[in-house]
Every structure is written in C-alpha cells, then in structure tokens.
Amino acid sequence: MDKFTIKDIAKLGEVSTATVSNFLNGNYTKMSVATRDKLAGIINKTDYHPSTTARNLAKNENKTIGVSVADITNPFTSPVISGLSERCEAYGYKMIFTNSNNDEQREIENINRLREEEVAGFIIDPVNPDSSIYNQLSNAYTVIVDRQARRSVVDTVVTDNMNSVATMVRKMVAKGYDDLYFVSWPLDGVSTRLNRYAGFKLATKYLNDDHLITVPYNTSLSQGSSFDATLDHILANKGDKRVGFFAMNSRTLLQLLKAAQRLNYQYAEDFGVATYEEFEWMQLMNPGISCVRQDSFAIGCAAMDRLKEKLTTAFDNEPAPEVQLIPTELVYRDSF
Amino acid sequence: MDKFTIKDIAKLGEVSTATVSNFLNGNYTKMSVATRDKLAGIINKTDYHPSTTARNLAKNENKTIGVSVADITNPFTSPVISGLSERCEAYGYKMIFTNSNNDEQREIENINRLREEEVAGFIIDPVNPDSSIYNQLSNAYTVIVDRQARRSVVDTVVTDNMNSVATMVRKMVAKGYDDLYFVSWPLDGVSTRLNRYAGFKLATKYLNDDHLITVPYNTSLSQGSSFDATLDHILANKGDKRVGFFAMNSRTLLQLLKAAQRLNYQYAEDFGVATYEEFEWMQLMNPGISCVRQDSFAIGCAAMDRLKEKLTTAFDNEPAPEVQLIPTELVYRDSF
DNA sequence: CTGTTAGCGCTTTCAG
DNA sequence: CTGAAAGCGCTAACAG
Secondary structure, X not given: OOOOOHHHHHHHHOOOHHHHHHHHOOXXXXXXXXXXXXXXXXXXXXXXXXXXXXXXXXXOOOOEEEEEEOOOOOOOHHHHHHHHHHHHHXXXXXXXXXXXXXXXXXXXXXXXXXXXXXXXXXXXXXXXXXXXXXXXXXXXXXXXXXXXXXXXXXXXXXEOHHHHHHHHHHHHHHOOOOEEEEEEOXXXXXXXXHHHHHHHHXXXXXXXXXXXEEOOOOOOOOOOOHHHHHHHHHHHOOOOOOEEEEEOOHHHHHHHHHHHHHHOOOEOOOEEEEEEOOOHHHHHOOOOOXXXXXXXXXXXXXXXXXXXXXXXXXXXXXXXXXXXXXXXEEEOXXXX | OOOOXXXXXXXXXXXXXXXXXXXXXXXXXXOOHHHHHHHHHHHHHHOOOOOHHHHHHXXXXXXXXXXXXXXXXXXXXXXXXXXXXXXXXXXXXXXXXXXXXXXXXXXXXXXXXXXXXXXXXXXEEOOOOOOHHHHHOOOOOEEEEOOOOOOOOOEEEEEOHHHHHHHHHHHHHHOOOOEEEXXXXXXXXXXXHHHHXXXXXXXXXXXXXXXXXXXXXXXXXXXXXXXXXXXXXXXXXXXXOOEEEEEOOHHHHXXXXXXXXXXXXXXXXXXXXXXXXXXXXXXXXXXXXXXXXXXXXXXXXXXXXXXXXXXXXXXXXXXXXXXXXXXXXXEOOOOO
C-alpha cells in the first residue's frame, strides 16, 4: 500500500500541509482555484488517502459506532443489522461489530473493547437487558434494541409486542373464538413474553392466568407430556365453545402443532391458532398460519436514527430513557 | 467519558509516560515491581483506558479487519459472520462491518471506505466475484468467501459445492431414481449455482441441460406458472420411472414443494427430493428432507484463519491465490 | 490566499 | 530501572 502522507503531497504541490488539509476538508474558500485544481490532480494521480486514524486523533472524534448483538445466529438479528448498516452509511458512521453469542460475560468484554476503541456511540442487542453493565453506559450515546429492561436505563427500541398481540387476538374474538389460550415459554420476567401476554389479556379481558399455558423452554415434548394432557383436556371438553390459541413465538407454535398432531386434532377445524413471528416454513403449512410479522429492519433503522440524533445534540445532562415501539404487520391467513 | 490520558496517570504515579506505556504493553521487565503494582492500582482506580486511535497512529498498525458482505439478509451470511467474529476476537482483531445489499456499486464504496480506515485486511463476501475491484486488493491481505471467481485473484474459501451435490445425487441414483432434475435459480454464471449443478451432472451423467429446471429468482410462483406446468408434465408422464429433484437451495426447495402441493403431488411417494442447505423447519417436515448441511460457521473461521496467517507472514511478493473447500455434512432422511 | 507551529495520546529509541 | 524527547499523520489556530 502507498505510504503517501499529507507531507508528500504538500511537497508535490509545493504548498504547505495546512493547505492540503484544507483541501481535504473541503475548505476551498481558503485557497486559489489554481492550487485547488493542482491539489485535486495530485491527489488523484497518487491515489492518496488520508489516514482516518491520524485524523481521528487530531480532531478527537471518531465517527464509528459500536454494536454488540446477543446472537448473530438469531434470525431476528440480521435484519436489525441491515437497518443499522444502512443508516450508519447514510450518516457517515462506520460500525464495528461484535457478537456475544448469548454470553453475558462476553458481552461485557465486547462492550469494554468498544469503549477502548473510543466509539462515538453504542447500539446493543442485550443478552440480558437487566444486566448492570448498561448502567456504565450513558444514555447520551447508547441505545438498546429488541429486549427491554424492567426499568430501562437507556433508550430502547422494540417491536410493539403488546398491541400487535392484542390486535390479532381481538380478531380471533371477533371471529367467535370464545375460549382463548396463550401458549408461552415461562414468562420469567422476560419483557417480550410479558408484553405479548399483556396484549393477550387486553384483548380477551381475562382477569387471571387460567388461560396461560406454559411449555418448557428448549425441550421437545412428547406423548403423555403434561402439555399434551392440558391440550387434550381443553379440546375434548370444549362443547360448543370455539377454542383458539395464540403462540408466543414460532417455537411454541411448533410445540402446539406437534402436540395437536399427536392428539389427532386439526387446526382451523378443531381449534383456531395464530402466532407471533413469521417464518418461511409457515407458507408451507396448509391452511396458512396467521401471524404477527415483526419489522426488524425498521428496528435497526430507528435505533440508529435515535443514536445519531443523540450524538448530534449537546445534553446538559443525560437524557431520560425512552422506549420506542415499532409497529408490526399482521398477516391474516386461514388458521382461525 | 473520562478524559484521562497517559500523562494523567503518569503524573498520578509520579513516573514518566514511558513507564506507563511500558506497563500498558506488558513490558514489566523494565520496571520495579513496586512501580508496577502502583501503576496497576492507579489504572484500576481511575478506570483508565488507553486510546486505541493514538496507539494505532504511534505504532502504525491497525488491528482491525474490514468485512464486506454481499447481503446480510441471506441466512447463509450470519453463521459466516459468527465464525469471523469468533476468530477475530481470538486473534485480537476488531472487525468493521459493511453490507452491500447485493449492490456492486455499494460494495465498491464500502471497500474504499475500509481502505481509508487503513484496515489490516479484508474479508469479502462478494456481490460479484468477477468484479475488477478485487484486483485492487492484494492477495497479501484479503480473502474472499462464499462465491468463487471464474479466475480467482485472491484466496477464496467456499463450501465444497460440487462434491456434496454429487454425493447426494449419487445416493438418489443408487436408490433407483432414474429421472432426476436439478431445480435452480438461473445459473447466470454464479459460481455456487454452477458448481452445484456440475455436481448434479457429475452424478447423473446427463450430457445436456434437459434436466435443469429453472425458477425465477425472488418471485413467488402461483398456480398456472410455467414451473407448475413443467412439474406437472414430468410427474404426470413419468410412467415407470422414478423421478427425483435436487433443489439448489432452500428457497428453490420451497418453490418446488409449494408447486407440488398445488398440483397435489406428495414427495417421497410421487417423487423423491433432496436439497442444498438445511433449516430448522426441514426437521419438522414429514417425511424429513435429506439435505446438504453447509458449515457456514466453519467458512467464517477458515477465512479469518487464513487472513491471520497471511497478515503475520512477510511476503516477498503477493502469494498465489488458492481456493479452500470446506466440507459439508450430508443428512439423509426419508424424502427419497 | 498560504505557511508555521503546536498539539491529539501514545510508542520508542536513547541516555542516564 | 526510569525519563526526555522525537515522532506517527493530521488539524487548527494564528500569523503573514
């Protein structure tokens, strides 16, 4: 690679480095068009590129933002990154990327590395949004995506879990489903689950948790499981009621559908169903599954927009954290 | 953020900046254990972090690699990035990330931006591996992943497309399938498609392209499409022949399966099928779909390994490009 | 309009 | 074992 510095091209142009610097920064008013053209020519010829490192040091600024994602493998993550990178580019920021692989410790290391890098801001898809590490990050230059802390300490952008579910479930109610159940992993204080369930209760107006069915996280159920039993119980005794299920995400939907298959119930006929999240394979199902389609790309965009906004305003003191809700798209098919 | 510099902590420690620097770089032999401990204490207390920017400038090195991916949205990409980031971390590199969104022009801009950033090396998942932009990048510090140029100019790591497909299709042949078809997006000179198809021809020994079925890229087919027509034609007139399809990737598989569904053909009974790529949902299909499981994570790892290797060896002149094939895993289920 | 010069925060000889 | 000082490549007053 060329080892041209600003000095070299100053020498070639027979001007001072200051003039070259001005040229590089577009301060054309400070030089004759003659030297301006000359410089332009030289720089073109030599394929000279100023060192961003030196520039950053001199200006004491760093147009890069650090991003830490909980799990790059999660299909939710890619579109978020896509949105981020689009906006980064638009705003002239580079993004340095780290993956925590769902490991809190690693996330902490990543964040620290990013701090040493002196990034201008942070975008974080947190492993655990309630972790105390986020307290060390000022809300003046960080935003969190996807998961929401119980008590947010920094700006957060998430999908509108509650209202999406409420809308979908209301649709079920309107269609005459009068015995509805929310199928979920244990709530465990996880914001996404809690908010989706809140939407369910909002729509159904159930006052207690009798209609919450919990399936274990990350274990595959089989015949005779207690889940199968409750499912069978509900469906066998439904009488005139129309029963419907809302699955909190695609994995719980899968559990539900497989159990129903084992018990020989058919959806749309024996029960209605809808789910959060959409995946390719749902298109293959017949009838099609109604679902809540999350706009992860928009989350990425919104997060970066917010960050950019914060980065370009001078705060007297740290702004109060806000949470921004990104709307979803409801896809109605024939599963209820 | 703290505005501590090396001077501040030198002052606090009543030593020179040189000593602090030595401490920071682990040159403990150059100081008494007394000052060493003192410094350790101070740095801990003050939460001082040296500026990477200044350090990079002073040492004239930059432990970051630039990555440009063709399309972050492609499910293939995430595991690659995962592998990259894992290895980057292990080797002490940061990675600055750019997405080209399948746009050649944008890719060029991204690469140029990365050059200005003075990254130590490049990992590129190219939009078009035959683009001339890659000629500007020395093979001494770049490696390409996923797509292979007709005539590679830099090291490339790809999955072993041809042999994987050949092996899978041979298995179909061995099972008695004697009328096989390759379902693909238009080949369009794309190396992955060409190589997979080459594997198919290798196994089937077909000499012409009569058994290549092309589906349009990124458009969803419906009843009455010409694809439906050819499919129906093949299946309706198969007579005693056993027909099998190999789908070039999961999206074409989906097209195939959906069309078959529309036409009321069942796989494993009316035809056999296998595919490149594996996704979660394939495990739930009944019967299970035989597939070629690509190890994208390994690609990421291998790419970074190779880059690191190059970055730490001094070349007299640019090394000759090599292509590294990452083996796949064949998963046999009951779809043929 | 152009040049001089003092930094930015750290590294690295070279003396002591 | 420790410090002084000269850079790394660029920017930004400030003079001229």
